[in-house]
Structures are given as structure tokens and as C-alpha cells.
Amino acid sequence: GNSVTQMEGPVTLSEEAFLTINCTYTATGYPSLFWYVQYPGEGLQLLLKATKADDKGSNKGFEATYRKETTSFHLEKGSVQVSDSAVYFCALRSLGGNEKLTFGTGTRLTIIP
Amino acid sequence: NAGVMQNPRHLVRRRGQEARLRCSPMKGHSHVYWYRQLPEEGLKFMVYLQKENIIDESGMPKERFSAEFPKEGPSILRIQQVVRGDSAAYFCASSPPGSGELFFGEGSRLTVL
Numbered sequence: 462g463n464s465v466t467q468m469e470g471p472v473t474l475s476e477e478a479f480l481t482i483n484c485t486y487t488a489t490g491y492p493s494l495f496w497y498v499q500y501p502g503e504g505l506q507l508l509l510k511a512t513k514a515d516d517k518g519s520n521k522g523f524e525a526t527y528r529k530e531t532t533s534f535h536l537e538k539g540s541v542q543v544s545d546s547a548v549y550f551c552a553l554r555s556l557g558g559n560e561k562l563t564f565g566t567g568t569r570l571t572i573i574p
Numbered sequence: 575n576a577g578v579m580q581n582p583r584h585l586v587r588r589r590g591q592e593a594r595l596r597c598s599p600m601k602g603h604s605h606v607y608w609y610r611q612l613p614e615e616g617l618k619f620m621v622y623l624q625k626e627n628i629i630d631e632s633g634m635p636k637e638r639f640s641a642e643f644p645k646e647g648p649s650i651l652r653i654q655q656v657v658r659g660d661s662a663a664y665f666c667a668s669s670p671p672g673s674g675e676l677f678f679g680e681g682s683r684l685t686v687l
Binding site for chain 1: 580615616619668675677
């Protein structure tokens with residue numbers, strides 16, 4: 462079955478530091494990959510996505526590249542801000558399936574000024 | 575265009591009572607998904623519904639849990655005879671058919687005393 466493995470948190474960084482949150486997946490075929498962000502007390506919001514190998518998703522300074530050879534979709538940002546503090550979820554959707562997503566366990570990120 | 579609306583935002587029940595959680599999808603969205611988030615865990619898929627149809631309920635516990643999405647009105651997730659282990663955040667998401675993107679509500683947080 463499908464599964465997503467995320468870097469365990471919590472992660473604490475100083476403002477303007479470089480961020481990497483690792484995500485690897487197991488799935489049949491070529492799934493679509495997503496990063497969702499959950500701010501305190503809110504629901505999940507789509508941050509970025511990639512639908513095929515070597516695609517790069519990007520939004521708000523965050524990037525992730527779909528790496529088929531390593532089955533990974535690591536999230537990166539060059540310079541984080543306090544406002545990036547949130548929980549980040551990696552997710553996949555199997556090709557040909559419904560829009561059901563399989564989520565990782567989430568990584569809590571705290572940015573200190 | 576209002577987002578996905580969930581209510582109540584917070585619900586407290588005693589063991590053995592019933593919990594009803596409601597979800598109104600975004601306008602024009604005909605697909606609804608329910609997810610459960612246990613403390614410090616990721617989101618687990620429960621059920622996928624279209625109007626008057628359950629499409630995939632592979633994540634629903636076999637007993638006490640049911641879901642519906644009637645022709646008129648919101649989708650309802652019903653938990654009968656709640657137990658402490660049902661305490662969690664329940665998120666609803668909706669999507670237009672074929673879009674590949676889920677839009678999440680802010681969640682309903684159930685506490686069972």
C-alpha cells in the first residue's frame with residue numbers, strides 16, 4: 462500500500478536559516494506529491510505540489526522536487542521567517558485513484574527570531 | 575466564495591454519548607472527504623463521499639462510525655457511543671471532480687470525557 466515517511470520533528474531554527482524537511486514515499490506507479498501546511502488552530506492548506514518525476518513545486522519561497530529515483534519529495538526554503546512556524550505534511554495521491562491523500566505524520570517547525 | 579465550513583469547531587461529549595460533525599463543502603464541490611488527526615499524528619483517511627453515495631469508506635472503523643452526504647445539506651460524520659479514544663480533530667475536505675486538489679476545513683475537535 463501507499464505510505465509516506467517524514468522527517469520527525471519538532472524542528473527549531475533561527476530566522477533566516479536554511480530549511481530542509483525530508484519526505485520519502487512508497488507507492489505503486491507514479492503518484493502525485495504534495496506538501497500541506499497547518500498553522501496553529503487552522504486546517505491544512507496546500508503549499509505546493511508536483512505531479513510527475515523531476516517536477517519542482519514552489520510557493521512562498523518553498524520548493525520541493527519530485528525525485529523518482531530516490532522516491533523523495535524534500536521540502537526546502539532558503540531563508541525561513543517566524544511566520545513559517547507551522548506543521549508541515551507531506552502527502553501523495555496514487556495515479557488513477559480518487560483524490561484520497563495519504564499523509565505523513567507531520568513535522569512541527571518553530572522559527573525563533 | 576466561502577471555504578469548507580465545519581461545525582462545531584469544538585465538541586465535548588461524555589463516554590457513551592453521540593457526536594455529530596457537520597461539513598459544508600465549497601460551492602461547486604461535489605466530493606467530500608473526512609480525515610481524523612489524533613494528537614501528534616498525521617491525518618488518517620476515513621471516508622470519501624459524493625452526493626448520496628459513499629465511494630470509499632476503507633478508513634472508517636467498522637462499528638459506531640457512519641457518514642452521509644445527502645442531496646441537500648451538509649455532510650455528517652456520526653460517532654455513536656463515543657469512547658475516549660475517539661478524541662481527535664476531524665477534518666473535512668472537498669474538491670471539485672477531477673481537480674486533484676483538496677480544500678480543507680478548519681476541523682472539529684472532539685473531546686470525550
